Amino acid sequence: MEIEKTRQLQISQYNYHLPDDRIAKYPLQQRDASKLLLYSGLQISTFRFSELPELLPEGSLLLFNNTRVIHARLLFQKETGAQIEVFCLSPHYPTDYVVNFQQRRQCSWNCMIGNAKRWKGEPLQMQIPVNKGIVGLKVEKAGVTDSNDTVVQFSWDNEEFTFSELLEIAGKLPIPPYLNRPSEAKDDETYQTVYSRFEGSVAAPTAGLHFTEGMMEQLRQKGIRTAEVTLHVGAGTFKPVKSETIADHEMHTEFISVPKETIEQLLHHSGKVVAVGTTSMRTVESLYYIGKKLGVNPGVSGHELDVKQWEPYDGTPDIAPRQALHNILRYLEETGQQRLISSTQLMIVPGYEFHFPNAIITNFHQPQSTLLLLISAFVGDDWHKIYDYALENDYRFLSYGDSSLLWK
Incomplete structure (x- = not known):
């Protein structure tokens, strides 16, 4: 999509009515007891999140954001x-x-x-x-x-x-402002994923809140592979798009870190790739643009590798996703690094071309948010049907709410 056409997208087209009583103020007692909406492009149906291992093809690769929320x-x-x-x-x-x-x-x-x-x-x-x-x-x-x-x-x-x-x-602990309540002692546990490892976020990667230690073991037993990335979620994730068009919205910049092992897994993986949450999606998609820069100029480094908001829409020639990963691995080997450290301002909006994930696991997002724009980019206009279905079937919304598995 041409950059000017992209920039003129009207945010009012990504609005829906979200009653306050549909916003989950607290999580369910059991993480994986939440509802799971399955969208396959042909139909929408309801499962329990605990059924996720049975809904994923054997040999799939799940990408987790292992960031940890700080006080x-x-x-x-x-x-x-x-x-x-x-x-x-x-x-x-x-x-x-x-x-x-x-x-x-x-x-x-x-x-x-x-x-x-x-x-x-x-x-x-x-x-x-x-x-x-x-x-x-x-x-x-x-x-x-x-x-x-x-x-x-x-x-x-x-x-x-x-x-x-x-x-x-x-x-x-900084729980989301739309919960309209102070943080409580139990949020220290429930607002962290069970696989959180690296401190730095001021908001949880909430798609991961549904996973339990038991489910992680089930996934391993079924042959579902896992890989980790780190994106430290900033307060900008809650920033609404207040401008009429997305051209006037400045996307927040966030720290990312991806181990060499994860890049190698992506490169050699032949099955389905599933991003757990929008933060994992933005991180793995940022790899493409970092690899693209390294292909044009292998000598770039440091902040020159940072991904800017409008890079995907600048009209420069594309390269193969696997080539982008090869370029990053060559860079890491030449510089003696075991992980790629950078930052991303990547804004994924309708018209964006995805390079790695075939599916995303994600919660239900605020109206007129950049997160909803990302979902619309992934599933197209069907986001209306998905959200209407969730509202009609008593799904719980936002950070402590229910989940979805959306296939492209």
């Missing part, structure tokens, strides 16, 4: 009594998530500030009770990013604790 919300009290929320979005320095989380004295993050007008820039303090006494955590403003987020400098007075440990103790 990103920190609440500071000013001497006046005003409460300031510091919401950690992404590392500023050190920029590497793992290295930043392991800092023992100071680090800085790009943050959103709640009640920002009441914080004039003076240092704010928090006393954190720990098993060995008290840790004093201080925050100071240190600048503004290009996207108008606030750079916040953190420092603390006890090097026995890493920044990751302090966040876990003092921070609050």
Whole structure:
């Protein structure tokens, strides 16, 4: 699709009525007891998520996003009594998530500030009770990013604790704003996937919340293969498209990391490929454009490999998906790296050509959201039939809601 035609898509065409009582405020007690809508292109039917292993062809490859949600919300009290929320979005320095989380004295993050007008820039303090006494955590403003987020400098007075440990103790889990409730202790478990491993997200890859340890074993026994990618989900995932056309919507940028092993699995896999969630889909599709850049200029590296919002629609000649993967593997071997680390701003909208997945497992998304645009790109206008069916058959919507398996 031509880029200008794509950019002029009207977001009003991707709207539907979602009553508040259809938004799941809490998860089901048993993760895999949720409903599963199966769309095969010919018909729509209802199953239980626990039946998923029987619905997947033997030899399929499931792609999981193994990110872990952090306690990103920190609440500071000013001497006046005003409460300031510091919401950690992404590392500023050190920029590497793992290295930043392991800092023992100071680090800085790009943050959103709640009640920002009441914080004039003076240092704010928090006393954190720990098993060995008290840790004093201080925050100071240190600048503004290009996207108008606030750079916040953190420092603390006890090097026995890493920044990751302090966040876990003092921070609050950032559940979605549309739940209209504070986070609760049980969200710490239910708002994480059972396979989460790498800290960094401020929102869960919610398609994965339905999987249990038992189901993962069932999948292995059936011969279903699995591979992992990492995309740290940012707060922008909840950002609605407020412009009339998608041309004026700036897609959020998110960190991605893909191990060499996963790229090799994709390259040599001959069966069906199923993305578990929109984040896995955006990550694996981003590989295509990174491989495409490396084909044009094998010498590119670093931020030159980052995937921009409109790259898929710029009209440059395509290459074979497998060639893109070969290019990445050559790059990793030449640079001695075991995983590809980059970022993606990829915006998947109707007219997009998919390169790897044959199916997606995903929840039901908000009206007029970029996530719904992705689903429409994957199944076409049938998204209307899918969502009408879900509404008519008492499906639960959004992060803690029911799921679907959509075949292309």
